[in-house]
Amino acid sequence: MGALMVIFSLQPKQKRKRRDSVEDELELSAVRHRPEGLEQLEAQTRFSRKELQILYRGFKNECPSGVVNEDTFKDIYSQFFPQGDASTYAHFLFNAFDTDHDGSVSFEDFVTGLSILLRGTVQEKLNWAFNLYDINKDGYITKEEMLDIMKAIYNMMGKCTYPILKEETPRQHVEIFFQKMDKNKDGVVTIDEFIDCCQNDENIMRSMQLFENVI
Amino acid sequence: MATGVAAWLPFARAAAIGWMPVANCPMPPAPREHSKKQDELIILNVSGRRFQTWRTTLDRYPDTLLGSTEKEFFYNEETKEYFFDRDPDAFRSVLNFYRTGKLHYPRYECISAFDEELAFFGIIPEIIGDCCYEEYKDRKRENAERLMDDQEENKDSKLPNMNFRETMWRAFENPHTSTMALVFYYVTGFFIAVSVITNVVETVPCGSTPNQKDVPCGERYTVAFFCMDTACVMIFTVEYLLRLFAAPSRYRFMRSVMSIIDVVAILPYYIGLVMTNNEDVSGAFVTLRVFRVFRIFKFSRHSQGLRILGYTLKSCASELGFLLFSLTMAIIIFATVMFYAEKGSSSSKFTSIPASFWYTIVTMTTLGYGDMVPKTIAGKIFGSICSLSGVLVIALPVPVIVSNFSRIYHQNQRADKRRAQKVQKARLARIRIAKKGSSNAYLQSKRNGLLNELLDLTGSEEEEQHMNKTSSLLESQHHHLLHCLEKTTAHEFVDEQLFEQNCIEGAQFSRSPSLSSQEGFTGTCCTHRSRKRIPLPNASLSTTHTHTHTQGLQELSAIHIQCGDQPSLSTSSRSSLNMKSSERSRINCRGQQITTAVISLPSPTNFPPDGDGHSPANPIPAPPTINTTTSSNIVKVSAL
Numbered sequence: 047m048g049a050l051m052v053i054f055s056l057q058p059k060q061k062r063k064r065r066d067s068v069e070d071e072l073e074l075s076a077v078r079h080r081p082e083g084l085e086q087l088e089a090q091t092r093f094s095r096k097e098l099q100i101l102y103r104g105f106k107n108e109c110p111s112g113v114v115n116e117d118t119f120k121d122i123y124s125q126f127f128p129q130g131d132a133s134t135y136a137h138f139l140f141n142a143f144d145t146d147h148d149g150s151v152s153f154e155d156f157v158t159g160l161s162i163l164l165r166g167t168v169q170e171k172l173n174w175a176f177n178l179y180d181i182n183k184d185g186y187i188t189k190e191e192m193l194d195i196m197k198a199i200y201n202m203m204g205k206c207t208y209p210i211l212k213e214e215t216p217r218q219h220v221e222i223f224f225q226k227m228d229k230n231k232d233g234v235v236t237i238d239e240f241i242d243c244c245q246n247d248e249n250i251m252r253s254m255q256l257f258e259n260v261i
Numbered sequence: 262m263a264t265g266v267a268a269w270l271p272f273a274r275a276a277a278i279g280w281m282p283v284a285n286c287p288m289p290p291a292p293r294e295h296s297k298k299q300d301e302l303i304i305l306n307v308s309g310r311r312f313q314t315w316r317t318t319l320d321r322y323p324d325t326l327l328g329s330t331e332k333e334f335f336y337n338e339e340t341k342e343y344f345f346d347r348d349p350d351a352f353r354s355v356l357n358f359y360r361t362g363k364l365h366y367p368r369y370e371c372i373s374a375f376d377e378e379l380a381f382f383g384i385i386p387e388i389i390g391d392c393c394y395e396e397y398k399d400r401k402r403e404n405a406e407r408l409m410d411d412q413e414e415n416k417d418s419k420l421p422n423m424n425f426r427e428t429m430w431r432a433f434e435n436p437h438t439s440t441m442a443l444v445f446y447y448v449t450g451f452f453i454a455v456s457v458i459t460n461v462v463e464t465v466p467c468g469s470t471p472n473q474k475d476v477p478c479g480e481r482y483t484v485a486f487f488c489m490d491t492a493c494v495m496i497f498t499v500e501y502l503l504r505l506f507a508a509p510s511r512y513r514f515m516r517s518v519m520s521i522i523d524v525v526a527i528l529p530y531y532i533g534l535v536m537t538n539n540e541d542v543s544g545a546f547v548t549l550r551v552f553r554v555f556r557i558f559k560f561s562r563h564s565q566g567l568r569i570l571g572y573t574l575k576s577c578a579s580e581l582g583f584l585l586f587s588l589t590m591a592i593i594i595f596a597t598v599m600f601y602a603e604k605g606s607s608s609s610k611f612t613s614i615p616a617s618f619w620y621t622i623v624t625m626t627t628l629g630y631g632d633m634v635p636k637t638i639a640g641k642i643f644g645s646i647c648s649l650s651g652v653l654v655i656a657l658p659v660p661v662i663v664s665n666f667s668r669i670y671h672q673n674q675r676a677d678k679r680r681a682q683k684v685q686k687a688r689l690a691r692i693r694i695a696k697k698g699s700s701n702a703y704l705q706s707k708r709n710g711l712l713n714e715l716l717d718l719t720g721s722e723e724e725e726q727h728m729n730k731t732s733s734l735l736e737s738q739h740h741h742l743l744h745c746l747e748k749t750t751a752h753e754f755v756d757e758q759l760f761e762q763n764c765i766e767g768a769q770f771s772r773s774p775s776l777s778s779q780e781g782f783t784g785t786c787c788t789h790r791s792r793k794r795i796p797l798p799n800a801s802l803s804t805t806h807t808h809t810h811t812q813g814l815q816e817l818s819a820i821h822i823q824c825g826d827q828p829s830l831s832t833s834s835r836s837s838l839n840m841k842s843s844e845r846s847r848i849n850c851r852g853q854q855i856t857t858a859v860i861s862l863p864s865p866t867n868f869p870p871d872g873d874g875h876s877p878a879n880p881i882p883a884p885p886t887i888n889t890t891t892s893s894n895i896v897k898v899s900a901l
Contacts, residue, residue: 100300103315104268107360126273126739127746129754139276156272163275171278178279199280200750206760207752210767219750223283244282253281253288256745260271 079112081153090154091161098157105153113150116140130204138198142178164260171254172241186234192220268317270738277745284749292737304342305356310349311342318359320735325383327359351378358384366393372400385695387688429507446563449500453559456493459486460553494530497523497556519562526556573666580665584658588625591654595621595647602640609636625651704756 081087087098109118116137123136143151143159162170177183181191196216203211227235227243244250281288303319305312305327322328335343345352351370355378358364366375366389379386389397423431432442463479463486479486501523508514529549561567574581596617603611610633611617620633624647635644747753755763 100317101271104317107268122269123273123276126270126742139279142279160272160275163278164271172282175279175282179282196283199283199746200752202746203750203752203754206755206757208755208759208763209752210760210763211752215750215752219283219285222285227282240282249284249287250281253284254278256281256288256291257274257278259291260274 079152087157091157092165093161101157102153105156113152115150127202130202132202134198134201138178138195168254172244176237176240186236188234189220192223196220274742277742280749286748288748289744292741306342306344307347307349307352312356321359351375355382363390364388365390366397372404387691426507433504433507450563452493452496453556456556459489494527497527522555522558525552529553569670573669576669577662577665580658580661587654592618592621598643599640602637602643603635606636621647624648704754
């Protein structure tokens with residue numbers, strides 16, 4: 047009698063274990079992501095083979111599973127700005143890189159983004175920047191969106207700055223930005239206004255070329 | 262520098278393009294990469310075993326031996342590899358630290374050998390990952406204890422410069438230090454035993470004289486016992502006085518438990534001497550003799566275990582209190598019940614509730630003397646319930662006390678657990694400082710960069726080479742990134758001390774906020790360019806053009822860099838460098854002026870230049886940092 051009870055109690059556990067292990071495997075395989083082949087990436091981006099190798103090694107080291115989720119992304123980005131809080135800006139950056147909006151940045155997304163930033167034409171770079179600022183991706187940058195971005199950037203500075211950061215500093219900065227960019231004064235900046243204005247601004251043009259030789 | 266994520270620096274820099282359209286000022290130029298090295302494999306030959314890794318892997322931690330240029334000392338030209346004459350097994354952990362970012366402590370490794378390896382390769386042990394840190398700390402503590410035990414045996418040699426009083430105190434506390442102390446220790450122990458035994462024997466009836474019944478020995482041999490007592494008390498008094506004399510803090514000594522016990526032990530004798538043979542007080546005198554039994558507590562100086570027991574009871578006070586309280590509750594309840602149950606029966610011993618207390622206590626502790634027994638049926642029922650519950654109530658708190666005792670015992674054995682907590686705090690503090698070093702490193706390099714400018718303009722070449730020292734390419738790229746952020750937001754990073762000072766200053770001088778922020782915007786970008794013309798090693802750029810201000814508002818910026826900074830890489834060459842430059846400024850009349858003080862004049866009234874007020878307010882840092890004293894003498898206001 048006791049033996050029967052023991053056997054009965056064991057059985058369901060085994061079934062449960064088998065089911066669990068199958069589910070676990072599914073989960074694991076979903077998280078582990080293998081990128082497309084080197085040749086394909088070479089064709090899609092403007093990096094050479096060697097550069098892709100270096101990039102992938104660094105990427106995989108930090109994210110062994112092959113994809114970056116938003117928290118890891120925020121962590122990594124925050125380490126470059128120890129004095130302030132880079133998480134908000136990292137959030138916007140994450141959305142800019144995550145082009146298919148699946149909640150994680152795979153190596154392809156990563157490399158595609160970098161390819162535009164480092165090897166793209168000025169037009170493409172400006173496009174990318176516009177995409178970053180346009181939080182809801184509706185083709186217009188409103189003052190609220192710009193304010194969010196500006197606050198995020200100022201947050202990265204942290205508290206200890208000179209001169210002391212005031213509450214209205216981001217707002218004023220947004221005003222200046224809109225004065226410059228918003229040609230028809232309709233309160234939003236479209237992609238054409240943006241690209242036009244940036245191309246006419248010498249400072250911005252020069253600074254776009256700044257990071258050419260990063261890789 | 263963000264260690265371990267160096268591989269993502271190119272990404273962070275690329276992402277900085279997002280700030281460009283927003284910035285109002287031109288960006289600083291990117292650091293030049295002097296040699297565009299392709300990533301290459303490095304061979305590390307450690308005592309014959311070859312390890313290979315990418316160069317960038319090692320570059321992740323630039324403040325260690327392998328990550329910095331220090332490894333060039335070990336480069337072997339013929340074989341084109343780096344040779345280290347160290348243990349290859351330990352090196353495995355070190356290299357894995359570079360690869361994975363986590364340092365692990367291998368269990369088979371000897372703790373001091375591992376420490377030596379870490380010290381050699383410039384890695385601080387606090388970075389050991391959480392998985393292995395407990396083990397590491399435990400092993401280290403054991404080792405330290407063992408060494409300390411060995412050391413203590415050698416500590417018996419008398420320290421020099423101890424006066425007589427300190428020697429005596431040390432002799433009292435550690436009897437093993439000298440033979441005199443040991444003799445004293447045994448003598449007092451003997452006399453305590455003698456005193457206790459005489460107290461006991463005094464009351465034994467010894468022999469009977471034919472005409473009287475048994476008398477206790479104390480009354481028979483009064484003189485002999487009196488002499489013994491006197492001798493013991495003499496010894497105890499002398500000991501007490503000597504301890505009082507030798508104690509470093511007499512007041513604290515007199516308050517301590519042991520000294521109170523001493524006093525209580527000898528006081529009855531003196532009181533007895535003083536008191537006459539008056540009938541009324543002799544009764545009280547007899548009770549005083551009870552206190553003589555406290556002499557037995559003097560043994561606790563001689564026994565460590567007794568002390569621990571006493572300490573345990575003291576620290577278990579709450580558990581003991583709970584035990585007592587619960588017992589009292591139960592006693593009252595059962596006594597009441599028993600009283601009312603037995604009220605009916607005749608010739609019952611349960612005359613009142615307090616009388617029933619005795620029955621309840623005896624029953625609950627399962628003593629059962631039998632002098633009071635219930636006779637009624639109800640009484641017997643409740644009596645049995647009482648005895649059963651007694652077992653439970655007593656058995657429950659006792660294990661708590663026992664476990665407390667064992668805990669305290671072990672705690673006493675490892676009294677440096679408290680030291681370990683401090684070490685934990687110290688570890689976290691060290692890691693925090695190392696991380697803070699990254700933000701401070703940027704501020705420092707800014708200073709370096711600006712001093713570089715000054716040097717460029719004063720035209721001395723040698724010092725410039727001094728400056729281009731340790732910042733690796735990665736660091737300079739990271740700093741360039743931070744500099745771009747500063748330019749984008751038109752604000753600058755400063756360290757905490759300066760920030761607080763600014764807050765205080767801001768409160769003091771009550772500048773109009775809107776004015777200064779506006780100036781901050783328009784002024785910032787342009788002044789930097791104009792600065793180039795006038796060589797001023799000014800860190801902050803929130804100054805304004807005087808020609809845009811008719812009100813005479815002048816805000817000259819401060820050499821904040823000179824004040825209150827934690828030097829993470831400070832060299833003597835840097836401080837001497839500054840002195841040289843200021844000397845040069847005094848001697849050299851090339852028409853270049855160096856502003857070295859904070860002077861903010863709020864508009865429009867003419868406040869006196871507060872330069873003097875400010876510079877002394879700046880904390881003068883420790884010698885390794887830049888010397889402020891020389892600069893505070895040169896309060897020159899540069900004419901903008």
